[in-house]
Amino acid sequence: MKVIELHASVTAGNDREAAALREEMRRQGTLLINLMSSPGAGKTTLLSRIIRDLPETGISVLEADIASTVDAGRIEALGAEAVQVHTDGMCHMDAGMTAEAVRALTPGRSRLAFLENVGNLICPAEYDTGAALSVMILSVPEGDDKPLKYPLIFQKSDALVITKLDALPYFDFQVEKCIQRAKKLNPKICIFPVSAKTGEGMAELERWLLESLKDWQEQSGR
Amino acid sequence: MHEMGIVIHLAKTLEETAREEGLTKIGSVTLDVGEVSGIVTDYFEDCWNYFRRKHPVLSEAELHIGIIPALTWCDSCRSTYETVKYGRVCPNCGSGETWLVQGNECVIRQIEAED
Numbered sequence: 052m053k054v055i056e057l058h059a060s061v062t063a064g065n066d067r068e069a070a071a072l073r074e075e076m077r078r079q080g081t082l083l084i085n086l087m088s089s090p091g092a093g094k095t096t097l098l099s100r101i102i103r104d105l106p107e108t109g110i111s112v113l114e115a116d117i118a119s120t121v122d123a124g125r126i127e128a129l130g131a132e133a134v135q136v137h138t139d140g141m142c143h144m145d146a147g148m149t150a151e152a153v154r155a156l157t158p159g160r161s162r163l164a165f166l167e168n169v170g171n172l173i174c175p176a177e178y179d180t181g182a183a184l185s186v187m188i189l190s191v192p193e194g195d196d197k198p199l200k201y202p203l204i205f206q207k208s209d210a211l212v213i214t215k216l217d218a219l220p221y222f223d224f225q226v227e228k229c230i231q232r233a234k235k236l237n238p239k240i241c242i243f244p245v246s247a248k249t250g251e252g253m254a255e256l257e258r259w260l261l262e263s264l265k266d267w268q269e270q271s272g273r
Numbered sequence: 274m275h276e277m278g279i280v281i282h283l284a285k286t287l288e289e290t291a292r293e294e295g296l297t298k299i300g301s302v303t304l305d306v307g308e309v310s311g312i313v314t315d316y317f318e319d320c321w322n323y324f325r326r327k328h329p330v331l332s333e334a335e336l337h338i339g340i341i342p343a344l345t346w347c348d349s350c351r352s353t354y355e356t357v358k359y360g361r362v363c364p365n366c367g368s369g370e371t372w373l374v375q376g377n378e379c380v381i382r383q384i385e386a387e388d
């Protein structure tokens with residue numbers, strides 16, 4: 052027996068698959084966004100709003116619910132393509148599962164695809180899904196201390212959407228404090244305070260999404 | 274399920290390593306696991322012992338786990354302290370503006386293998 056020093060991440064195999072998927076999506080010119088949050092933070096509601104606000108964009112959603120198909124139904128009712136992903140009880144999506152879901156999309160139909168990851172602030176942050184961007188949602192009722200409790204997901208996300216702003220009067224959530232904490236962990240993170248219910252702040256978020264899509268398609272040479 | 278998910282990824286990474294390095298049999302694998310990584314090591318070992326049997330290269334691979342202690346950084350008094358002992362509130366200055374700097378990892382330190 053020989054000893055081999057690896058010092059490799061347990062997920063090195065996954066990281067390679069993720070890089071391959073990212074390259075494939077770049078060639079296709081489809082921007083894949085990994086959307087993460089706790090259960091009930093408002094992922095499906097936010098996506099529904101975005102689909103309604105941007106009807107010309109060609110949006111699809113990969114729904115990674117552990118057990119139900121309720122969310123996929125909500126997305127399809129809006130006329131967008133939805134793929135139900137089976138995570139087999141797993142607490143997160145990995146690159147292999149994501150690639151399989153992407154293959155189930157109608158070729159050429161969507162330019163912007165969202166992966167609604169499993170509701171969980173810990174495990175999804177540890178696995179590269181192969182998405183070009185990661186966006187996390189934190190909702191007002193969850194509290195402004197979440198960056199302190201779950202630093203990794205804030206470090207791994209390109210954007211933070213603080214949602215349910217309409218509920219601010221009922222909670223002692225300090226938006227400025229939350230922004231400060233998130234920026235300290237990740238100075239480059241883009242932050243969008245919104246309410247998916249009233250539409251407040253949605254225009255800024257949607258502008259960022261469209262700009263990110265444009266950048267991605269330029270990189271793909273389309 | 275958390276531990277099983279990690280075991281599946283570990284197996285995938287080890288199989289790729291075996292293929293690249295031309296290894297026929299992995300005799301042991303040593304992991305460094307953070308104290309607050311959320312990994313229950315007993316449970317992780319059970320998952321490993323169940324799962325390794327399905328992979329010829331890994332079937333005899335014994336799992337060794339080393340623990341990395343958890344340390345938290347306090348941004349107010351700019352010092353680190355032991356996470357497990359004091360939690361989220363800094364024992365030096367009482368601040369809650371603290372975050373984990375070490376103790377959440379799960380990395381493969383080394384393997385023993387045959388060509």
Ligand SMILES: Nc1nc2c(ncn2[C@@H]2O[C@H](COP(=O)(O)OP(=O)(O)O)[C@@H](O)[C@H]2O)c(=O)[nH]1
Pocket residue numbers: 088089090091092093094095096097170214215216217218245246247248249
């Ligand atoms: N007041 C308010 N409620 C919201 C908002 N966004 C989502 N919700 C509610 O939060 C609950 C969970 O939303 P859902 O989108 O299913 O969360 P998911 O589990 O992250 O997909 C639902 O009852 C939504 O109506 C918002 O901006 N404001």
Ligand SMILES: [Mg+2]
Pocket residue numbers: 094095096122167
């Ligand atoms: Mg949902």
Ligand SMILES: [Zn+2]
Pocket residue numbers: 347348349350351352363364365366367368
């Ligand atoms: Zn302190």
